[in-house]
Amino acid sequence: MRPAFSVIFLTTLIGAGQGLFLALFTAESYAAFDLLPAIAPGFLAAGSLLALLLLITGLGASFFHLGHPERAWRSAAQWRTSWLSREVIALPAFSAIVALYGLVHFSGANPTLGMLPSGAPIKVSAVLGSLGTLLAFLLFICTAMIYACLRFLREWHTPLTVINYTLLGGASGFTLAAALAAQLAPERTGFFAGWAVIITLMGLVGRGASLVRNRRLKPRSTLQTAIGIKHPRIVQKTQGAMGGSFNTREFFHGKSVFFLRRIQWIVVTCVFLVPAVLLAAGVWGSGIAVLAQAFAIQYLGLLAERWLFFAQANHPQNLYYQAVP
């Protein structure tokens, strides 16, 4: 597939936003269960604002993908069948919760709604946080399923897609949380950085698994099934449009195998290895500069990762367009 930059930005930005929110609420939950001291509401408010910004920027980027952005509202219509439609619903819903969550912490008005049987108070922020968590995961699923549901795109059509979208969004969000904490809640830096390392390494496993899987995939469609002729040697000579067509543009990345391999190493290095090292340093007390760098590198790495995600997906329609000049 040809990587679409609006979609690359959309998925990485909202992924980081979702991850950041999850990090915030994780910290709050730890506090709620007294596993950690309470965290400064100002930090949670700022974090929520940042997550919201990421979500809105992501949403904004997605509009560039549309031929008719003015009709974008129509895209919620088919939630019964379309993961894209579901994403279109989940994203604003999640954003709204994030906004409310931030508002609660910003305003400090966080009334108790009731008690758990254990006697722990149920705060509004906890309800919003849980709801947000649910929506964050739902959104990860929706976003990933947009790709994973396309059964012809075998590189995408795997649970690993959902897992990796979740893990990579989580990793970048926790990394960002660590960086933010280094500035606003230094005592939590290690907590976030620690989790970020863990999720990043899980991400490495997940993404690594998908890279290995991709390499082993045997295409189910062949030129033989594409044109229905059983012969081992079929070569396309013309594709009906010498100057190219939508089909020769949209589904090809146009880069060499060598280029792809290089990107793959950039991904491994920037998304996983370097951030993991920098984050580990954060666990042992490095400050904002190092962690901000970790996030920046990881995010750039994720852009490359998403590019690769598209580029590696081999669309069966390409069987009909093998004579690309």
Added chain:
Amino acid sequence: MTQLALVIDLNVCVGCSACVTSCKEWNTSSAAGPLCDGNPYGAEPTGTFFNRVQTFEVGTYPATETVHFPKSCMHCEDPPCVPVCPTGASYKRKSDGIVLVDYDKCIGCKYCSWACPYGAREFDEAGKVMKKCTLCVDRIYDKGLPEKERKPACVRACPAGARLFGDVHDPDSEVSQAIREQGGYALMPEWGTQPANHYLPRRKTQLHIHEDELERSDNPLLIDSELPQPGTGEPSLDDVTSW
């Protein structure tokens, strides 16, 4: 239930592309139009077409087959391009199985094209919406046309008559018969999309000649190899020797 479709006979398709441009011509000024053309007179000309003819070489010299292969939307019975569409712009008509795009709803997200394994959809870069073969829905129901002309433009144009049109659910239709009797097949069956369009394979006519057919009692050589007898008055050995 009706399922309209095209059946393309690779046995007679000569790859002339009449179906390509007649489709463009009809549809560019129809409800689906205009179908834009990019760099129409410059480098790398490109444009929106609903139907294209490709060429494949099968086998190695001298046992080579050259296959001309027209391809447009298959009007799948289980069209993966439809459920993925977030707006409902991509839809399949219940009444006749034609898969269409509602150009007024389409947001141009291109997602449906990712979901089509056949590369049958084309984004119209000027109209900014997704387009595809309409099975000439505006011709085939046009009461203003004489009955026999209510056929897709490509079908009417095809000089080789390689494009059949009809209801593949009606077992008595020309298309169903052709599929049944000539081994019609669908593309990429592995995805279960159940394309309504079918293709008819190449067929070969051979001639076997038996040795005894070459010699026959009415062989004209029997006449022509019989050369004239010399006249009895012509000189012969009889004139010069005696034993």
Added chain:
Amino acid sequence: MATTPLHDPLSNPSPDAAVEVKTTTCYMCACRCGIRVHLRDGEVRYIEGNPDHPLNQGVICAKGSSGIMKQYSPARLTQPLRRKAGAERGSGEFEPISWEEAFSLLSERLAKLRATDPKQFALFTGRDQMQALTGLFARQFGTPNYAAHGGFCSVNMAAGMIYTIGGSFWEFGGPDLDRARLFIMLGTAEDHHSNPLKIAISKFKRDGGRFVSINPVRTGYSAIADEWVPIRPGTDGALLLAVIHEILARGLYDRDFLVRYTNAGQLVNVEETNDEFGMFVRVEVPEEEACYDPQDKLWWDRNSNRPVVTHQEGCDPFLLGEFRLKDGTRVKPSFQLLQDRVAEYTPEWAAGVTGIPAETIRRLAHEMGVTARDQKIELPIAWTDSWGVEHDTVTGNPVAFHAMRGLAAHSNGFHTIRALGILMTLLGTIDRPGGFRHKVPFPRPIPPCARPPNNPGAVKPNTPLDGLALGWPSDPDDLFVTDEGAPVRLDKAFSWEYPLSVHGLMHNAITNAWRGDPYPIDTLLLFMANMAWNSSMNTAEVRKMLCDKGENGEYKIPFLVVCDAFHSETTAFADLILPDTTYLERHDVMSILDRPISEFDGPVDAVRIPVVAPPPGCKPFQDVLIEIGSRIGLPAFVNKDGSRKYRDYPDFIVNFETEPGSGIGFLSGWRGKGGEKSMRGEPNPNQWEMYARNNCVHHYELPKSYQYMRNWNKGYLEWSKRKRITRYAEPILIHLYSEVLMRFRQAAQGKGLSRKPPAHLAKRVETFFDPLPFYYEPLEVQATDKQRYPLAAVTQRPMAMYHSWDSQNAWLRQIHAHNELYVNAQTARVNGIADGDWIWVESQWGKVRCIARHSEAVEPGTVWTWNAIGKAAGAWGLAPDANESRKGFLLNHLISEELPGGAGQGPLSNSDPITGQAAWYDVRVRIRKAEPGEEAVSSPQFEPMGAYPGMAEAPSGWLRFFAGGRK
């Protein structure tokens, strides 16, 4: 969840628009299908095949369906243009002038030439289908220098067949695929008759017929053949002669047919010392009045064992053997001579020449012979033959052939095609069901009656040419030469160099004029021919010749007029450009006097009637000719008092008669005062309307009994004579043995009473004018070091493009934006060339750089590309960086228009030595990978052409054509 669509797919996008449907005839190519043009608010909305048209029966091709984009092409020329004073020719700098200026300029110049030396004016036309008018104009002007594209197109096909069977493929006849069981197609890619052929081939295949294609390349039609027989280019003669060898050896010929309908049994004088050697033996028979081909030849009767006049009741000739006439002269039936000829042409021999295994050749011969013999068709159609014998049925031997330029465009094509005609005859398939069938006006006598003028005196100031500029020589006395044997025509047609060049040699016109050999000319008028590009050989040099100046500083070709509708490469070299209308804007006729679109069952002619108005500055060339003809007083166009005779072209078409009162005009339909007559009749003032009301076509269906066996069908021949299609109603016996050719050979041998060739050409004429077909390597191949140039290079017609003129078409050019050279994958690998590499292709004459494509569908010794896709930068309204010029290339740069002549002799045309047919497909090349640092651009490149005044700017960005308004 399906909700109601917002956009109603059945809605009419412009419900209030005015719609109209008009019928006319397509001219996106020379096939000339009937079309219905739908207009919406006056704009072309849809062009569809006319279902009521006999030719295309409703179908249409890729080009025809793209007529809209031709109509709105930015390459349109919109006003007359004159080369700017001071601007160099070829620079493309023009200034607009009025039509009045153009007319007076041209008439003045032409009148002067006509009054002094009419030869100084040459008119050559390309893909023209109105030769009846252009030819008439030239003849009236008095110049011999007229020809259309035939010489560089397929004259070998026309001449080879017409001199053998009295008719031909091309537009004059074709395979009857409705009834054939076996169809052999040689060297055909797209053909002139392209839509009907596609209709027929697919029906044929569906009916279970067996289709064999003999072609070095497998594309298009060959793709769907049941068997592809790859052949080395230029060797079909060898294949066909070997097939004939096998057919004769196995006795698979149709004896009855040969005896009755051919000259197989006629006795030829084989007494070498005799002056009549090689000629048929004749007896005195009472000569009928105006008899064309008297029945005065002899058979050796098998029953009485003595010579008899042919076709006598109760007689049956020996076909084989040698006999002695009473006077001791040795004679042989021509069939025996044929057998002698093919004795050495064994399948094993042919295998070595053609690359086709001997078993395959034998098998093909058996398939042909056995199918012809064992699958006979009997149609219950009674007919009477020329000898008065009544037949209850018409018999058919269902083996059909078709061939085109793959045979024609070689310098041995004439003999190859003769061999094909003879093979078809041996199988008994001429004008019979399931075989070959003629189309009116054919069959014609062998050769047809029209003769070219035969002496320089035919050209006189202010006088029409004495004779037709193009005709059919039947012996050396018909050649158009001086007493010294030098050519009279600029292109040297009908000279001893190319005696039977019945369509002229357009491909040498520019070179000859430039060199002044045989003489320089003053004005060259090119109509519908792109001679500075794809229809010239040696294109780069020809472009230089057009701009070359003599010592006096004058252009060697002083005045060049180009009539074109578009911004072609050639227009850049014009001194005067006359902008034509398009086919949708003008009246035209597909005349019975020219190349009508006849069907097997009878004559068909057709017209074009404008469906849209032309741009105000464009004028139909027909009107231009009539205007100029009237101004300079050509007799056909003016009354006795010198006043103008015809208002315009439509008026001319209605009222012109070949001779006063002849009742023969350009159109055969709805003649007579009220339109009640066909073929002949007085002019009908409402003829155009009647054509318009009848799909623009007139189809005269012959009675069934006149539809077959027309060479010998008494009823048909008399009908044809009555309708003045032919002058004679004699039977047209097939020439297995060609006495016409023998007459030229005789002359070359110094025998007989007729003219003799100049000494330096005697050997050439003697060699090639063999009365029986023989195989020789194409002349260029003979003159090539085959070690250095091992590959044959040919072109093919792309189905979706017409020569050079469709690259301006926004839709069609997307299908063929550039061309590549297809090379057999193995050949490419051996040469170190990968798929998609830039390579150099070199011939003895030139080189081009292009992109190579591997292919498994081409014979290893052949490389090929699509014809005429490559363009000069900036031409055709395209951007200078358009793919056609940057990636596309023109093979013509590799082909020479001339070959070195013999010692002490000037160059000869690179053509068939008999017909002057351009030998496009003889060129030999070698290929090598381009050097690593080389530019990835095709070579040669030319200075980009600019737009001319009045040309619309090409839309850039997105073009969104939508006819008429949108709601």
